[in-house]
Amino acid sequence: METLQKLTRRQVDALQAVAAHETASRGVPLGEVAEVLEVSAPSALEHLGALELHGLVSRYRGKTRTTSKGLATLEEYQRHHRVAEAMFGRMGLAPEESCTAAREVDLALTHRTVEQLCEAEGHPEVCPHGETIPHEHRARGRR
Ligand SMILES: [Zn+2]
Ligand SMILES: [Zn+2]
Incomplete structure (x- = not known):
């Protein structure tokens, strides 16, 4: 099963929240993820724990960062x-x-x-909102 198929909607939301709020020097505190997702800290922790099991985030001293696998999965x-x-x-x-x-x-x-x-669909470049559609790069790098 592919990684995305193993994730729930909320886990993807949590992964997106971490990617959007982390910086080069700082991971995202649990409270911030909970706030973005509008859930309690224990629920946010549950989502982050599942992401960690899949190797998509790493957690250290209460702060969460994406891993390279996490970023690749978000792009997918x-x-x-x-x-x-x-x-x-x-x-x-x-x-x-x-x-x-x-x-x-x-x-x-x-x-x-x-x-x-x-x-x-003729390999569209952008979605209806005008955002770039990432191209498949794992296999062949076709455009
Ligand atoms: Zn959309
Ligand atoms: Zn869109």
Whole structure:
């Protein structure tokens, strides 16, 4: 099973929160992750613990940072999400609706399916919000 398929929505949200709030010199305190996710500290800790088990974050003295695997997984997630958005957008959904619809499927799709969708969509460069769609780089580095 691919890493994304093992993660829950909230775990991906937690991973995104850590990536968005960490700096070169500082990891993210638990309270900050809890605040961003609008959950209690124990729930935030549960999500971070699961991410740590998958090797996506590392925790030290109460601060959390992403690992290189965590960042690569986030990029894969963005690719899944934005390719799905591009497809729903072309089908006529408004950008916000395509985002909601994409969130319903992006974690479940395999990389292979995302590649096929991307191909079918003509390899879009950006999602309906104008954000760049990361390209598959693990296999062949095709554009
Ligand atoms: Zn979106
Ligand atoms: Zn988007």
